[in-house]
Amino acid sequence: MNDHPIIWATDFSASSEKALAWAGLLARDLESTLVMLHVEPGQPTAEFGSIYKGLADPHISEIAATLASIKPVQSDVRYEHRIRAGDPAAQIIAEAKERSAAAIVVGSHGRSGVRKLLLGSIAEGVLRDAPCPVMICRI
């Protein structure tokens, strides 16, 4: 076992879920913990004078339940679930730095990705600033 986890970042998109199998393989072979990370971007704030009633908070408990329902593809992988809030790429990087990750695994295009681009904005942001190798799953 080693202390350098594999961080699999998910936005619950099909692209990120495809990457999960590869993340699990890496974690198993390197005997690393698989950190299944979701970053909740949060709601944009807006004010509309006196009629502003605020925006509904994202349902963190629902998000946590969705994340918790995701299990590694491989049965023999140690894993944990993790939720952070903020800018997705920045938070993924922060997690990788804090945990001294062995690798970050992301899908090439998440929910916000424009398919004709090589990489979605989150994958690109992660690749730009990652302190560790990044596995991009485009298939």
Next chain:
Amino acid sequence: MKFKTILFPCDFSTSETAALEYAVELAAESDAKLLIAHVQEPAPVYAEGNFYTGIPLPDYEVIQKTLANIRPSRPGVRYEHRLLSGDPAAAVAELARHENADLIVMSSHGRSGFGRLLMGSIAEGVMRAAPCPVLIVKPRCKLRSEEPAKALAR
């Protein structure tokens, strides 16, 4: 499901050391075969009328020796070399397909990449055409140091 064949494309630049180390560690831990590949780009052809004297062909013997010198630093890793010619990104993707590679591990930048760009053009082209996931290792990722990416150090 497991990593059986890991492809490491290289262009003999020093920026690739971290990627090779990572590929070797992963191949060792996964008991996968490591394919160390180099793609020789054909020399550009010029025709300048009477003055054309031809461009010397790359010396394949030298290239072959250079490639053969790139070996896993860790004993017990099965590896083979592949020397190809053509467009690097296309040839790497094609080799991955042909050899059923499960993973390509490569440096974000080789000899031709501008460090300030996110990825070199070859890494980008490989990612575009690859039939499998691509693990991009930046040159500054160190495996056995106090850097955050000490990765596989145990």
